[in-house]
Amino acid sequence: MKKIYKAHILYTKEQDRFQVLPDGYVAVDANGQVEAVASDLASLDCREAEVIDFTGRLLIPAMADLHVHAPQYRNQGIAMDLQLLPWLQNYTFPEEMKYADAEYALRMYRRFLRDLWRFGTTRACVFATIHTHTSRLLMQLFQQAGLGAFVGKVGMDRNCPPGLSESAAAMVQGYEALIDEFIPKGHDASEISLPPLVRPILTPRFIPSCSPDMLRAFGELAAKYQLPVQSHLSENSDEIALVRQLEPQSTCYADAYDRYGLLGQTPTVMAHCVYTQGHELELLKQRNVMVAHCPTSNLNLATGIAPIGYFLRQGLSVGLGSDISGGHDLSIFRMMVYAIQVSKAYHHQHPDHPFLTLSQAFWMATKGGGSFFGRVGSFEPGYEFDALVINDADLNHDNYTPLERLERYIYLGDDRQIEHRFCRGKEVPEPDMAV
Amino acid sequence: MKKIYKAHILYTKEQDRFQVLPDGYVAVDANGQVEAVASDLASLDCREAEVIDFTGRLLIPAMADLHVHAPQYRNQGIAMDLQLLPWLQNYTFPEEMKYADAEYALRMYRRFLRDLWRFGTTRACVFATIHTHTSRLLMQLFQQAGLGAFVGKVGMDRNCPPGLSESAAAMVQGYEALIDEFIPKGHDASEISLPPLVRPILTPRFIPSCSPDMLRAFGELAAKYQLPVQSHLSENSDEIALVRQLEPQSTCYADAYDRYGLLGQTPTVMAHCVYTQGHELELLKQRNVMVAHCPTSNLNLATGIAPIGYFLRQGLSVGLGSDISGGHDLSIFRMMVYAIQVSKAYHHQHPDHPFLTLSQAFWMATKGGGSFFGRVGSFEPGYEFDALVINDADLNHDNYTPLERLERYIYLGDDRQIEHRFCRGKEVPEPDMAV
Numbered sequence: 034m035k036k037i038y039k040a041h042i043l044y045t046k047e048q049d050r051f052q053v054l055p056d057g058y059v060a061v062d063a064n065g066q067v068e069a070v071a072s073d074l075a076s077l078d079c080r081e082a083e084v085i086d087f088t089g090r091l092l093i094p095a096m097a098d099l100h101v102h103a104p105q106y107r108n109q110g111i112a113m114d115l116q117l118l119p120w121l122q123n124y125t126f127p128e129e130m131k132y133a134d135a136e137y138a139l140r141m142y143r144r145f146l147r148d149l150w151r152f153g154t155t156r157a158c159v160f161a162t163i164h165t166h167t168s169r170l171l172m173q174l175f176q177q178a179g180l181g182a183f184v185g186k187v188g189m190d191r192n193c194p195p196g197l198s199e200s201a202a203a204m205v206q207g208y209e210a211l212i213d214e215f216i217p218k219g220h221d222a223s224e225i226s227l228p229p230l231v232r233p234i235l236t237p238r239f240i241p242s243c244s245p246d247m248l249r250a251f252g253e254l255a256a257k258y259q260l261p262v263q264s265h266l267s268e269n270s271d272e273i274a275l276v277r278q279l280e281p282q283s284t285c286y287a288d289a290y291d292r293y294g295l296l297g298q299t300p301t302v303m304a305h306c307v308y309t310q311g312h313e314l315e316l317l318k319q320r321n322v323m324v325a326h327c328p329t330s331n332l333n334l335a336t337g338i339a340p341i342g343y344f345l346r347q348g349l350s351v352g353l354g355s356d357i358s359g360g361h362d363l364s365i366f367r368m369m370v371y372a373i374q375v376s377k378a379y380h381h382q383h384p385d386h387p388f389l390t391l392s393q394a395f396w397m398a399t400k401g402g403g404s405f406f407g408r409v410g411s412f413e414p415g416y417e418f419d420a421l422v423i424n425d426a427d428l429n430h431d432n433y434t435p436l437e438r439l440e441r442y443i444y445l446g447d448d449r450q451i452e453h454r455f456c457r458g459k460e461v462p463e464p465d466m467a468v
Numbered sequence: 469m470k471k472i473y474k475a476h477i478l479y480t481k482e483q484d485r486f487q488v489l490p491d492g493y494v495a496v497d498a499n500g501q502v503e504a505v506a507s508d509l510a511s512l513d514c515r516e517a518e519v520i521d522f523t524g525r526l527l528i529p530a531m532a533d534l535h536v537h538a539p540q541y542r543n544q545g546i547a548m549d550l551q552l553l554p555w556l557q558n559y560t561f562p563e564e565m566k567y568a569d570a571e572y573a574l575r576m577y578r579r580f581l582r583d584l585w586r587f588g589t590t591r592a593c594v595f596a597t598i599h600t601h602t603s604r605l606l607m608q609l610f611q612q613a614g615l616g617a618f619v620g621k622v623g624m625d626r627n628c629p630p631g632l633s634e635s636a637a638a639m640v641q642g643y644e645a646l647i648d649e650f651i652p653k654g655h656d657a658s659e660i661s662l663p664p665l666v667r668p669i670l671t672p673r674f675i676p677s678c679s680p681d682m683l684r685a686f687g688e689l690a691a692k693y694q695l696p697v698q699s700h701l702s703e704n705s706d707e708i709a710l711v712r713q714l715e716p717q718s719t720c721y722a723d724a725y726d727r728y729g730l731l732g733q734t735p736t737v738m739a740h741c742v743y744t745q746g747h748e749l750e751l752l753k754q755r756n757v758m759v760a761h762c763p764t765s766n767l768n769l770a771t772g773i774a775p776i777g778y779f780l781r782q783g784l785s786v787g788l789g790s791d792i793s794g795g796h797d798l799s800i801f802r803m804m805v806y807a808i809q810v811s812k813a814y815h816h817q818h819p820d821h822p823f824l825t826l827s828q829a830f831w832m833a834t835k836g837g838g839s840f841f842g843r844v845g846s847f848e849p850g851y852e853f854d855a856l857v858i859n860d861a862d863l864n865h866d867n868y869t870p871l872e873r874l875e876r877y878i879y880l881g882d883d884r885q886i887e888h889r890f891c892r893g894k895e896v897p898e899p900d901m902a903v
Contacts, residue, residue: 110879111872113808114825144865335812335823361805361879370796373548377770378813388770390549430579437546444545444796447882 035068035082036061036458040092040422041435042070044412045396048345052412055435059092061418064227065458070412087422087453091439094410095155095419095454096365097402099325100263100304100354102160103171103184104132106145108358117269117334117359125358129162129187130196138167139174146178146464151448152364155419155456156181156406158263158302158325158354160236163187163199165207172215175231178464180456181406181419185236185263186211190247193238201250208233212258227417228407230457232260235299239265240276240289252294261405262295263325266303269336273308285313287322297322302405304354307331307339314347323350323405326397328371330359338379341372341397342389352402353394366443369394391440422453470503470517471496471893475527475857476870477505479847480831483780487847490870494527496853499662500893505847522888526858526874529845530590530889531800532837534760535698535739535789537595538606538619539567541580543793552704552769552794560793564597564622565631573602574609581613581899586883587799590854590891591616591841593698593737593760593789595671598622598634600642607650610666613899615891616841616854620671620698621646625682628673636685643668647693662852663842665892667695670734674700675711675724687729696840697730698760701738704771708743720748722757732757737840739789742766742774749782758785758840761832763806765794773814776807776832777824787837788829801878804829826875857888 042057052070060068060077071077074084105125112124132138149157159182161168168186175182188204189197199207211233237243237251255262267273267286276286283289287309290296296303297320304325309317317324326341344351353368354360362368369391376389403410409417425442428450433441442450454461477492487505495503495512506512509519540560547559567573584592594617596603603621610617623639624632634642646668672678672686690697702708702721711721718724722744725731731738732755739760744752752759761776779786788803789795797803804826811824838845844852860877863885868876877885889896 107866110876111868113875113879141866329809332809332812335816337816338813374764374767375813377767378773378810381770381772382817431542431576433546440548441545444548 034063037074037077037079037082037084038087038092039084040087040090041438042092042412043435043439044094045392045400046411046413048393048396049390051392051395051436053436056088059412059418061458065418067412067414067416067418069414090452091423091425091435091442093421093423093439094399094403094412095421095456096153096398097352097406097410098149098154098157098355098365099302099323099352099402099405100327100356101157101363102357103142103145104129104138104162105358106141109363110358110361113333113361117336118271120334126194126197130194132162132164132167133196135167135170138170142171142174143464143466146174146180147466148363149180150178150454150461150464151451152366153421153448153451153454154363154365155454155461156403156409158182158234158405159184160263161186163189163197165210169211169214172211172231172233174464179230179459179461181230183232183234183261183263185234188237188247188251189242191244192241201244201246204247205250205254208235208254212260216258227457235260235262235295237264237295239272240280240286241272248293248295255294255299259299261300261302263302264290264295264304266290266306267308267313268305269334270308285316287313287316291316291320296320300405302352304356305331305336305339306344307337309339314344314349318347318349321350323352325354326351326372327354327356327360328368328375329362330356332371332375333361334359338375340379340386342376342379342386342393345393350401350404351397352405353398364447365398366446369398369443372397391443395443418455418458420455421451423450424452425450469498472509472512472514472517472519473522473527474519475522475525476873477527477847478870478874479529480827480835481846481848483828483831484825486827486830486871488871491523494847494853496893500853502847502849502851502853504849522857525887526860526870526877528856528858528874529834529838529847530854530856530891531588531833532787532841532845533584533589533592533790533800534737534758534787534837534840535762535791536592536798537792538577538580539564539573539597540793541576544798545793545796548768548796552771553706555769561629561632565629567597567599567602568631570602570605573605577606577609578899578901581609581615582901583798585613585615585889585896585899586886587801588856588883588886588889589798589800590889590896591838591844593617593669593840594619595698596621598624598632600645603642604646604649607646607666607668609899614665614894614896616665618667618669618696618698620669623672623682623686624677626679627676636679636682639682640685640689643670643689647695651693662892670695670697670730672699672730674707675714675721676707683728683730690729690734694734696735696737698737699725699730699739701725701741702743702748703740704742704769720751722748722751726751726755731755735840737787739791740766740771740774741779742772744774749779749784753782753784756785758787760789761786761807762789762791762795763803763810764797765791767806767810768796769794773810775814775821777811777814777821777828780828785836785839786832787840788833799882800833801881804833804878807832826878830878853890853893855890856886858885859887860885
């Protein structure tokens with residue numbers, strides 16, 4: 034049944050400005066897709082529609098998290114004094130090994146899902162671990178929760194502890210089992226019906242942890258099943274030097290992925306890209322690769338600041354990522370604040386680069402990142418209705434405008450003000466935490 | 469009556485490490501001062517003491533906010549896309565003018581107090597406005613709330629709108645009224661009894677808004693009444709250039725304050741100090757001036773990053789400030805996170821400068837900043853018992869150590885986990901919001 038929601042409606046069709054419809058309406062069809070937005074009810078087709086009244090609330094697109102490691106959930110907010118390599122060896126890898134245990138994974142993944150929900154994230158690109166059975170479990174939990182995700186069983190076979198290493202053949206076998214289970218037979222991207230909310234994504238951890246055999250196997254899977262790809266790119270200087278040593282034939286780090294068919298041959302998202310420039314930047318543009326900007330992680334791991342404003346002006350696609358647990362915060366709202374702040378620090382060093390505006394940050398968190406999942410992250414006609422209803426009564430004590438209220442919510446709010454969450458038109462209840 | 473609190477006790481006696489007493493005890497005398505901490509009850513003098521059981525909770529010193537503009541509370545989290553000067557002209561000054569109205573001030577200051585309480589800040593150095601009657605009101609509200617503060621009626625007589633300008637003579641008259649009301653007659657710093665929790669502090673806004681006459685009058689007040697001083701110092705390059713022009717005889721910005729007797733002749737706290745170095749740094753050290761580091765404000769206003777790790781190694785006193793509304797966040801816990809993060813950004817640019825550790829950030833938020841208020845911010849004997857009880861059950865799902873729990877609380881927690889707040893030994897209830 035068609036639904037029409039009344040509220041103060043705000044979204045970013047374009048990067049440089051908000052669409053604001055005070056006391057506006059959005060009509061959502063039975064498929065969960067936006068039919069129209071309007072400033073008055075009379076201009077909408079209201080036949081057989083239920084009108085739902087969120088008068089006074091803010092109604093905005095829900096958040097997309099383009100880079101998050103679900104099995105690092107336990108480590109969120111600890112050992113933040115360490116840098117990337119000791120942190121991986123002493124905290125991250127030992128923790129990821131525990132995900133061989135389905136009981137442990139179930140307990141932790143449920144908490145992870147609940148918190149993703151709390152902060153209004155309805156779509157995520159998620160790294161799991163090498164373990165096929167618990168990666169499947171995470172996908173099932175996303176399905177049960179009614180939240181959208183690309184979930185990646187991680188591929189690793191070098192520079193990692195034995196317990197986190199898997200052969201390329203075993204990786205392929207694991208992925209084919211997941212593909213068989215989660216990709217409907219005969220599904221064709223050109224079909225009218227929407228694809229499944231939860232799908233696998235090919236996830237070589239990054240070049241330093243994947244042998245040429247492993248990377249080749251990933252490239253073949255991408256070509257064979259037309260699956261998307263996620264990984265890490267140019268996060269810090271040591272890593273880049275190591276990639277240069279491991280893949281000496283490559284002209285740059287991105288080229289190393291490209292040579293294996295893992296850079297835009299299918300939809301691809303690359304996290305960080307702090308040092309992406311020149312040839313690498315051109316390559317990302319040509320291949321329409323999405324950048325997952327993870328500002329808290331870049332700060333916490335002291336990796337430097339990605340020139341995101343420049344990427345946007347160059348026409349790159351950019352979304353935001355929490356990067357738990359390099360990042361410490363699962364809220365994409367707070368990622369917007371950090372994205373603006375680090376762009377100001379970058380601007381201070383490079384005054385010819387303007388800093389990000391609020392609308393640019395909001396666009397990245399919604400329509401920018403959402404585009405990796407289809408028509409997601411806006412209220413334009415045809416977009417899937419992924420939305421949040423914000424009741425900011427406790428923050429709105431002095432008659433702010435709807436846009437000031439949104440800015441205040443982004444800077445000051447938290448999960449307490451999110452009153453309703455919708456994914457693909459359906460309201461999403463709090464995920465079950467009981468094990 | 470003496471009280472003994474049982475909990476996991478954590479505090480920073482020194483900057484470089486935490487004191488952790490799992491299931492420890494802290495004894496607080498009838499004056500509200502710490503008598504002793506101990507790992508077991510048997511080693512404390514328990515005669516006539518009430519034992520209060522916070523088993524399983526974290527007990528830590530409460531937060532000190534060394535720089536906050538109470539009348540900018542309404543502007544918290546809006547217009548963050550602006551830089552310092554247009555932001556002052558278009559948002560800050562028009563808002564501060566409203567504090568001529570006692571009804572408006574009462575409503576807003578009550579909300580401000582409530583939120584300071586929520587985030588566990590029990591001591592603050594506060595800028596009010598030029599208005600004597602509403603500065604008095606803010607001081608009365610702090611007294612009623614049972615929270616400690618230095619409150620400054622702001623002095624301004626140049627480069628500001630007429631509605632925010634006051635003559636030096638009127639400023640002196642206003643301060644003398646506040647001194648008369650809030651400083652007990654015959655009070656002598658050498659007395660055993662503790663000074664009042666709420667006291668006036670001399671507050672020339674900053675050199676650009678204060679004529680030589682105004683600065684001279686402030687210096688005379690400082691000398692006559694031995695009152696402390698707060699202001700802004702070396703926040704951004706334009707401001708520094710302006711000060712050079714306005715006070716050409718001064719060798720540096722700090723020297724301009726010094727020439728008027730406003731730099732450590734009495735206890736002094738200076739906000740920002742982003743560009744303090746060389747002679748200015750030496751001057752702050754000699755005069756034992758406290759630096760209020762405001763990392764979110766520095767990011768939001770794109771002013772650059774203060775080299776706080778270097779200041780600490782040089783032996784400067786440093787505390788943390790929220791700097792509402794240049795800063796957007798009233799939580800000093802989040803200031804710790806930001807302080808560490810901006811120090812990592814600084815470290816990335818200057819690899820020979822190590823970034824701040826968690827214990828350094830915690831020290832600044834407690835004992836460092838607290839020292840401006842007396843013996844505040846630690847649980848060493850003789851310290852005033854300003855403390856928070858943190859119930860992090862919802863964050864502590866996997867048997868973390870007390871120190872990991874504190875780190876997680878600092879990175880992930882908010883006001884919901886603060887179960888009790890104490891100031892000078894007394895539990896502080898939620899301030900009354902009703903007008």
